[in-house]
Amino acid sequence: MSQDPEFVGQTEGITPVAPPQWRRLDGVMGIFWEARGARGANGYYLSNHPRISLFFNDVSSIRISNDPGAARQPGRPMARVLYIPAGMPMWTRFTADHAFSHLDIHLHRDRLLKMLVPALGRSAALEVLARPVETAETRVIDTLAGLLLDEIRAPSRHPLHAETLVAGMVTGLLDLGNAEPDRAGAQLTKRQMRKLVACFRAGGGHGLSVSDMSRAVGLSESWFSHLFKNTTGTTPLQWQLRQRVELAQGLLSGSGLSVADVAGRLGFSDQAHLTKVFRHVTGETPAAWRRTHDAARPALDRPRGPV
Incomplete structure (x- = not known):
């Protein structure tokens, strides 16, 4: 049969x-x-x-x-x-x-x-x-x-x-559970946030879509976006911009790469794009941040290379 x-x-x-x-x-x-x-x-x-x-x-x-x-x-x-x-x-x-x-x-x-x-x-x-x-x-x-x-x-x-x-x-x-999850105060777990950071860094600082991020932690896009805002106080896009700026800061302070090279490595369209995002997040340009940061470091620790 x-x-x-x-x-x-x-x-x-x-x-x-x-x-x-x-x-x-x-x-x-x-x-x-x-x-x-x-x-x-x-x-x-x-x-x-x-x-x-x-x-x-x-x-x-x-x-x-x-x-x-x-x-x-x-x-x-x-x-x-x-x-x-x-x-x-x-x-x-x-x-x-x-x-x-x-x-x-x-x-x-x-x-x-x-x-x-x-x-x-x-x-x-x-x-x-x-x-x-x-x-x-x-x-x-x-x-x-x-x-x-x-x-x-x-x-x-x-x-x-x-x-x-x-x-x-x-x-x-099917037993789908509650028709509507309890949204009040719900947040992503620490493990889920670590997984998101790991996925983002594994991509070399290139942007992830909300679909990619929600899939990484096994949630629907709408529920993920809600939990993410509760957890970080920002949208996934705003969070990624801060993460990319942190990666840029690491490259600016730990290498002799030019600002243009850093922009290319992190998937920004060009140096101007990185500068705009960097200024929005930190309040200063990458070059200015590098000068301030380098001035506070011992001379022997400063990288050699173009600015």
């Missing part, structure tokens, strides 16, 4: 009563099954990707287990809607003859991450995808599943419509 080479479905005593109907979308495949299971029938299912399974009728005569040692034990009652993480095995057993219909939605992990990471951040999104969900509260999910089934059986709209229905089922079913 499998249309996907990355999905294993082995059944005994379960017989389809109609050909499966399926549709492949962007990172999604939906399959509608109608089948009958005899008392004692069983199944084993394992997928390399997450999936949602929704039953359109009563499933009280089906038992489910995810424990290999309990595969032939009674298990727990089957829920009408399940989210099964990638790599989680599932065994089922029928306690009575039962006719049923259900919709399987196979979800590519990368497609789910693309959907969830902007709102949750990568680390939180990965945690969400690892948590199984079983529920009988299906009113909203039933509605979306019915609309999706119409688009599987007889597509009438752009594929984006069906993909949006799947997204609604995903966000309605």
